[in-house]
Amino acid sequence: MMGTSRMFHIFVVLGSAFMILLIILYWKEVGVSRQYLHNPVSPGPKIANPAQHQQQQQQPQTPQTPSFLSDIDAFVNQFLEPGTGEPTDPLPAETSNQSEKAEERYVPRQEWKIHLTPVAEDLRQRQENRQRLLKDVCANDSLSFPGKNRSFDDIPNKELDHLIIDDRHGIVYCYVPKVACTNWKRIMIVLSESLLHHGVPQQDPLAIPIEVAHDDNMHFTFNKFWKRYGKFARHLMKVKLKKYKKFLFVRDPFVRLISAFRDKFEGLNQNFYQSFAKVMLRRYANHTTPPDSVDEAFAMGVHPSFLHFIQFLLDPQTEKVSPFNEHWQQMYRLCHPCQIQYDFVGHLETAEEDAEHLLRLLRVDNVVEFPKSHRNVTSTDLESNWFDTVPLEMRRELYKLYEADFRLFGYDRPDSILNE
Template sequence: MLHSFPANAGTEKYLPEKSIITLETEQTQRKKLAKEVCTLSQKNPNLDSVIKDRTLLDHIIVDEEHRLLYCYVPKVACTNWKRLLMVLMGKANTTNPLAIVADDSHRLNVFRRLDNYTGEEIRYRLDHFMKFMFIRHPFERLVSAFRNKFGQNSSSSDYFRSRYGRQIIKQYRANASEESLLRGHDVTFREFVQYIIDPRTVARANFNEHWRPMVDLCLPCTIQYNVIGKYESLMDDAWLVLEKANLNQKVSFPRSDRPSSTNSLVEEYTKHLTREELLHLYHIYEMDFRLFDYHSPGFD
């Protein structure tokens, strides 16, 4: 079904700061590096094995009409991408992405995902649809997730404090108060990191999507993405996605999700970690650092 939109629905037209030639050159460099790192790491699960375990594809949203595959990474502007896709796919009663309640964009039944297709259908879409994902400095993403899920007062924070906070405090805090054990409301970043780097957590692959490595969410060593966008150049890279999909005359990416000041907070949060803890944390996200060309001083 075709939908009609006012030009650049919901947002003013955005013009990229860089030329399209520069943006395309950056994409070529990013994809080249990703391929090199994947080859050297020998972590290239073939598509056959991925299709056999289709749950690995559960973060890839399918837009049939516009022939798009979007792998969403929590804490990397995924709310606004989902809002925009809802507008494009006619799943909202508005043409303004920012008018869509954030929680509505995360409901499980809103989008069809690639893991819901047959093996043959998956292959066809991977071959013929435009594939894109967005990435962010791994430690920035982790701090953002911690602040959002453990530091705010919301129903989502209540869930994370109950589901993870109480367990983390019980395992990693000596002489925890009864209130902390009951509510899980005052987890520190260091305790959160101790939970993530704990061999028991790693062995169970017990990572919530908000802190699961980006390479595990989107499988860039198996799936050849047409655009690998960066949070640091969000607006330009989002423009490029829409330009490649011939959608820039229909919609613009919402400007509200500009890169935040999380970068300046990373040092503030990580300064309480020991060097050993920081090194273990780096190793958890090492493929994200290497494959997407991010740097952590002293560890790469």
Template sequence: MARKPNLETLCGLIFLVGIACLFMLTNGSTKDRSLHNYSKDVRKILGEDERMTDSEQRKHDRFTKDQSLTALSSSTVEADRQRISILQQRKARLKEQCALIKEHHQVQDVALDPPEQLIVNEEYRIIYCNVPKVACTNWKTIFLELGGFSEFNTSREAHLGANKKGRLYLDYLHKYNVSQRRFMLQNYTKFVFVRHPFNRVLSAFRDKLAPNISVFFRNEDRKGTWISQYGQRIIDRYRGKAEADRVNSNWKQQYDLTFTEFIRFLVDPGIQSHNKHWDDIHSICKPCDINYDVIGKYETMSDDADFVLRLANIDPKIKFPKPHPSHVTNSSDGSLADTVYKGVPKSLMYKLAMLYAADFKLFGYDADPYLQI
């Protein structure tokens, strides 16, 4: 028959259990401190005070709740700290340049009249300024997935892409009432992605108006809306009605708008050339009136996008789509841009630089390499 454990044995077991519990509690508190310190580092980019408001506490709780220690590897933390440093520099530059602009520009209350490009996700408390030609389709794909609309199709909408689905299903700040807008602008994480103005202009031309490769030529079932609304109008203005009629007679064969003509159109003071696909980001997203927490760049899209997704505590299974290198709108950087802009007269290039002067200054881009080609 087994002997009953004596008092000394029981005391020994209790002691060992106590040591084990103490170790577990200590280890757990260390992990909690690691998570807390990490989230404090992340909050630096938000410019948040050490004292948390209720809203900030909810951000912190949501961030720490689901983060596993595997996501906090030393390499991830170090990479994020480097990213935070870069993003802080971008914010500092923006603040400095906005201060100069505000000498001649009164700050606007965005809650009263918000830009129409601000997309909202209430669950993750994020606001994104949707800038065309800066991977905006990919960001709308992310927002559709977050809202549960990525797989939602009806017979009428099954063929629609992310842009049209976005207009149907996504939430936009201007559709909320003023008090809701104000709360969201003060408490949600706000981000915008920017791009070198000249590369963005070239991307817009290639996607919407370039002969043979623009949307009308890539999609046989598309009407030539862009060409009729802008292309034909540009040719009419700079070549005359006879040339515009020639093009109109057979767009597939006759349409031959040049990039230089498109630049003339953009800088022409005698014509209204506004369109969100090539308007400056300063006008579209109001970065001097909205305190964006993250200013991402097209040129560092992969790292910046991944950081934003982690910052919003979005499921790691949701990945930012990688651009296809051969897509027409992804090929307007580097050597191609150098080649195309080389054919534009310098007088037009200087006017184009002036047209996008605010974007160059606010976001730290340089026009000189193109002006010196």
């Protein structure tokens, strides 16, 4: 009996020790899991204003690197109790490094404030017409163009780099170069609060330098989802496309081409001269050895004409080498309107009215205003003058190349140019 009792006590002691060991291992695993969940996986800290960049490097900034959980929280909070007028984000924590002047200038965001004055009926109708047109053209078999019938899953990741996300307000913006995209990128920076000025988020869009507005590191785009979310990236894109407000701004396709040519080839732009102008000069202007420097070329009076630019666009060899540059790539190829159902389609020709309507629709008109700017000097009235040197057959080929943009976004066929 004593032997049995002793064995029983031994088993009890061993069992107790085993249970204690299991408990220790369990809590250790829980701790590791909690630590893993809170490890930062988002991009780094917010970027200081370049003018104060050196100073900001020496002073720790208030905004913290977001974690995976904060990403999820930011996503969910966009849709909790909208319309309350209450801030959805906490105020920056007070730190001894922040100047008193900066604290005085910081105005807490009053998110989800609803504009009391209703939007004019003609503006509502304008948007309904533009969105209905997109659906009709995408569903109509009479017009075909590359990628029209593919699904969103079939769009290569590299072709989603123009879709900028603002998780703070639930916004997706597809930017189209030469369609006021600089100012809209500035607005997206202000809304996302990704740029600091004297330790607080920059609130003035026009204070953001052009080079900063176009810095890829300032914007979180769909093509960056793979790095952050891995195999869940495409699913999360679809969730955000379903829940968020999506918008883009477009422009008369031919006028946009004229604007791109003027901006990139009538000035001293070394990058575009090296990458494209020299190619045009060799292929179409009989300059076998054009100067290496754009300054030297302009001094010699050597630069591509608008006709050379159109020849370059129509040349099958151009896209065999590489896809069109974003400044003259078709708008539908940049923004995929047959795969993404946009909530707002703005036109540069009605930019001021559309911008005011959009900011109210996004419920951020209390946070930011669209910058007032001079009217673009490239107008539709001057379109015919630019095409005087372009043969009629080339004009018609060019229209076919950009016909989808004309049809999708409601721009009339330019008969004055195509029927001379």
